[in-house]
Amino acid sequence: MADYEVRASIVGLQRRLEFPELNLDAVALNSERLSLGDRTRELKVGIAALDDEARVAPGVQRAQNGVVEDALHEQVELERADRDKGEHCCAHALLLRPAPMGYTLCVLACGTMGIAVLSGVIESLDAVRPNTATKWESHSPGTLTPTGPPDASIPTRFVACVAREESATKLRAVFGALGPLGASVEVLASRNLEAVQKADVVLLCCKPQLAHAILGEPGIKDALDGKLLISILAGVTMAQMNAWVLPSTKVIRAMPNTPCKIREGMTVVSTLPISPSTDVDRAIILKIFSSIGRCRFLDEKHFDACTALSGSGPAFACIFLEAMADGGVMMGLPRAEALELAAQTLQGTARMVLQGGAHPAQIKDAVTTPGGCTIAGLLAMEDGRVRSTIARAIQVATERASELGQPTKK
Numbered sequence: 001m002a003d004y005e006v007r008a009s010i011v012g013l014q015r016r017l018e019f020p021e022l023n024l025d026a027v028a029l030n031s032e033r034l035s036l037g038d039r040t041r042e043l044k045v046g047i048a049a050l051d052d053e054a055r056v057a058p059g060v061q062r063a064q065n066g067v068v069e070d071a072l073h074e075q076v077e078l079e080r081a082d083r084d085k086g087e088h089c090c091a092h093a094l095l096l097r098p099a100p101m102g103y104t105l106c107v108l109a110c111g112t113m114g115i116a117v118l119s120g121v122i123e124s125l126d127a128v129r130p131n132t133a134t135k136w137e138s139h140s141p142g143t144l145t146p147t148g149p150p151d152a153s154i155p156t157r158f159v160a161c162v163a164r165e166e167s168a169t170k171l172r173a174v175f176g177a178l179g180p181l182g183a184s185v186e187v188l189a190s191r192n193l194e195a196v197q198k199a200d201v202v203l204l205c206c207k208p209q210l211a212h213a214i215l216g217e218p219g220i221k222d223a224l225d226g227k228l229l230i231s232i233l234a235g236v237t238m239a240q241m242n243a244w245v246l247p248s249t250k251v252i253r254a255m256p257n258t259p260c261k262i263r264e265g266m267t268v269v270s271t272l273p274i275s276p277s278t279d280v281d282r283a284i285i286l287k288i289f290s291s292i293g294r295c296r297f298l299d300e301k302h303f304d305a306c307t308a309l310s311g312s313g314p315a316f317a318c319i320f321l322e323a324m325a326d327g328g329v330m331m332g333l334p335r336a337e338a339l340e341l342a343a344q345t346l347q348g349t350a351r352m353v354l355q356g357g358a359h360p361a362q363i364k365d366a367v368t369t370p371g372g373c374t375i376a377g378l379l380a381m382e383d384g385r386v387r388s389t390i391a392r393a394i395q396v397a398t399e400r401a402s403e404l405g406q407p408t409k410k
């Protein structure tokens, strides 16, 4: 036994003990190495001993009382054949994991939406708005400005991965322009496995038809083991994704939209399955999406409709916006002013609904003077069947969303 301990000490210090599954950064057979102060937060430190709790206890005690108070403690029992002696030995290791200091968020396939979400999150972390209340499901817009002790549900390290080097170069410029935190984003091209390995939480933002191939790349399944995988893909179901990853991977769907980029997004998140990590996962998801707009949970069965309404919605809203501006231009308004008037009018009206709680019909009626110009315009719109046209657009888009990421019908 003693031989083993000495050997463990030497091996441990020189090449991380012979327990690779522990992935220790340092090993202590006594408390000396634990006097590393704050550096222990960045290290996984193991105390190993052999079947001799008495010898471990003093070091453990000191560690708990002093240096890494809030570290996560985990008792692990190890068995190894002692090759020197041909014996089967047992070792106990107490792992002192670093206190959580945030996590690594990987945006896998960081295109239009990946950039929108990641830029929004980074800007929210950078924002200094001391009096802004934390925003959860029903408030907007929000901020992730960290106050007080480090929050394990806030991302602190970022990896973005794309297919092509030219996209990576573009991404570095886009994120670099956001300031120091943006510049810290690690951008990789064609290195999906490495990106996923580095991550604690993966936001999958590829085209729906690419998901199977990307998740099926060698090593990706294992790299996702136990991790939270948030997919923003239209049409690709949880059942599909669950079949493409290990059972230990926690798959969630989210449907954000492009206004996330300016932290005015609308994101719907699928209801979380109950698991030991539900609360943590919920906090992580809310911190991401509430920081970049509104966020609400809905059952997955509604996802195709949400994809059409809020995912595609910015495109539909812009048709209406452009049309209003065109009308102004037709009547002689300069283009820029017409666009400003239309955009601010839509924004103000939407805020009356969201913030003031007004019903759209109330707002419409309040504007509509009997015999006035508004009713004249409204009737012209009804003649053009604007309402049913817009509603049908959502219907058709929903139907199309349900086909995305599905095998093509012959």
Ligand SMILES: NC(=O)C1=CN([C@@H]2O[C@H](COP(=O)(O)OP(=O)(O)OC[C@H]3O[C@@H](n4cnc5c(N)ncnc54)[C@H](OP(=O)(O)O)[C@@H]3O)[C@@H](O)[C@H]2O)C=CC1
Pocket (backbone or CB within 6 Å): 108, 109, 110, 111, 112, 113, 114, 161, 162, 163, 164, 165, 167, 168, 190, 192, 205, 206, 207, 208, 210, 214, 232, 233, 234, 255, 256, 257, 258, 311, 312
């Ligand atoms: N656009 C929107 O408004 C919304 C889109 N969505 C969903 O988001 C997803 C992405 O859409 P969007 O952002 O518009 O798409 P983009 O085409 O803008 O982005 C796709 C990204 O995938 C990368 N990519 C392609 N192949 C690979 C690969 N093999 N490995 C890693 N990365 C790869 C591309 O990299 P490269 O540039 O190097 O080719 C690009 O960065 C879709 O599933 C869509 O349904 C959801 C809500 C709204």
Ligand SMILES: O=C(O)[C@@H]1CCC=N1
Pocket (backbone or CB within 6 Å): 234, 307, 308, 311, 312, 404
């Ligand atoms: O058009 C699309 O397929 C994606 C999904 C939602 C918005 N854009």
